[in-house]
Each structure stands twice: as structure tokens, then as C-alpha cells.
Amino acid sequence: MAIDFSKHIASVQDFPNKGIVFRDITPILQDGELFRAATHELAEYAKSRNADVIVGPEARGFIVGCPVAAELGIGFVPARKPHKLPREVERASYDLEYGSNSLEMHMDAIKPGQRVVVCDDLLATAGTLRASKELIENLGGKLVGAAFYVELPDLKGREKLPDVDIYSLVKYHGA
Numbered sequence: 001m002a003i004d005f006s007k008h009i010a011s012v013q014d015f016p017n018k019g020i021v022f023r024d025i026t027p028i029l030q031d032g033e034l035f036r037a038a039t040h041e042l043a044e045y046a047k048s049r050n051a052d053v054i055v056g057p058e059a060r061g062f063i064v065g066c067p068v069a070a071e072l073g074i075g076f077v078p079a080r081k082p083h084k085l086p087r088e089v090e091r092a093s094y095d096l097e098y099g100s101n102s103l104e105m106h107m108d109a110i111k112p113g114q115r116v117v118v119c120d121d122l123l124a125t126a127g128t129l130r131a132s133k134e135l136i137e138n139l140g141g142k143l144v145g146a147a148f149y150v151e152l153p154d155l156k157g158r159e160k161l162p163d164v165d166i167y168s169l170v171k172y173h174g175a
């Protein structure tokens with residue numbers, strides 16, 4: 001029977017700012033079977049997209065994406081917050097539900113033509129995904145899909161990136 005992951009996501013009112021309902025996926029991570037099952041779901045999705053490499057945006061995208069890449073035996077590329085990577089980088093800026101930031105990837109992180117799936121815990125406004133897409137494409141890769149534990153459809157992330165194939169385990173409508 002399919003697992004109802006929503007039962008294992010905590011909803012926290014007014015975090016980190018008033019008016020935001022924070023969807024906390026750490027209960028999934030704390031349970032080995034659930035973490036493995038969620039990883040497997042995302043890995044099956046990435047496999048169905050013929051991914052060559054997984055990109056995970058800092059920080060929760062590392063947690064979600066690394067085990068997916070390991071399960072598939074493919075590479076993992078971190079998209080990091082500014083000034084963390086030691087070699088030459090490509091940078092893209094973005095806004096999110098509660099602030100703005102930039103992401104960087106090493107210039108040689110993606111090989112031209114590689115098929116990339118982005119993995120992260122949550123899709124909200126899609127600012128993070130848009131910045132990841134910009135980085136991947138500027139390095140010559142092709143974003144062939146994006147996979148999340150949680151999607152917040154009211155924030156219209158999918159509509160902002162209609163050409164990106166998006167997969168999520170759980171959707172939350174309303175606040």
C-alpha cells in the first residue's frame with residue numbers, strides 16, 4: 001500500500017515569519033523506513049526521467065538529493081549558498097516565500113548535455129528551482145525534472161515553470 005507521507009510532516013504556524021506555515025519534513029528523516037521509502041519514490045521518478053545527475057539546492061536539497069543519487073549510482077551536484085564553493089562558480093539569484101538569496105554551482109559541475117533532476121524537500125514559489133534551472137542550463141545541462149517531498153500549489157510554482165516536469169509526494173492546499 002502507498003505510504004501517506006503527509007502523516008509524517010509537521011505543520012508549524014508562523015515560522016520563520018508570521019503568516020508562514022512551515023512544512024517540516026524532519027519526522028520523515030528521523031524514521032529510517034520512511035526516509036528510505038521517500039528516497040526510493042524520488043529515485044524511481046529520477047530513473048523514469050533518465051537522469052544522469054541529481055542537483056540538490058542547499059541545505060535541505062542536500063539531505064533529500066544525496067541518497068537519491070546514491071540509490072541510482074549517479075552523481076550529486078550541490079547548488080550552494082554564496083561563497084561556499086572554493087573554485088570558479090556560476091551564480092543565480094532568486095526570491096522565495098520568506099526572503100531572497102543566490103545559489104552557486106562549480107563551473108565544471110555539469111557536463112554539456114547531461115540530463116539533470118533537481119531534488120529538494122519543498123516546492124513553494126519555485127524561486128529556488130528557477131535559479132537551479134538557470135545554473136544547470138548555463139553550464140550546458142538539461143533540466144529534465146524536479147522532485148520534492150512537499151509541494152505548495154497555492155504558490156503556483158508549477159505555473160511559473162510550465163516547461164519543467166514536476167513530481168511531489170505530498171501537496172498542501174491553503175495555509
Ligand SMILES: O=P(O)(O)OC[C@H]1O[C@H](OP(=O)(O)OP(=O)(O)O)[C@H](O)[C@@H]1O
Pocket residue numbers: 057058059060061095096097101120121122123124125126127128129157
Ligand atoms: O520554491 P521556493 O519558494 O524557492 O522555496 C523552496 C525552497 O525554500 C527552502 O529552502 P531555504 O532557502 O529556506 O533554505 P534551507 O534549505 O537552507 O533551509 C526549501 O528547502 C526549498 O529549497
Ligand SMILES: Nc1ncnc2[nH]cnc12
Pocket residue numbers: 020021022023024096097098122124
Ligand atoms: N512553507 C514552507 N515550509 C517549509 N519550507 C519552505 N520553504 C519555502 N516555504 C516553505
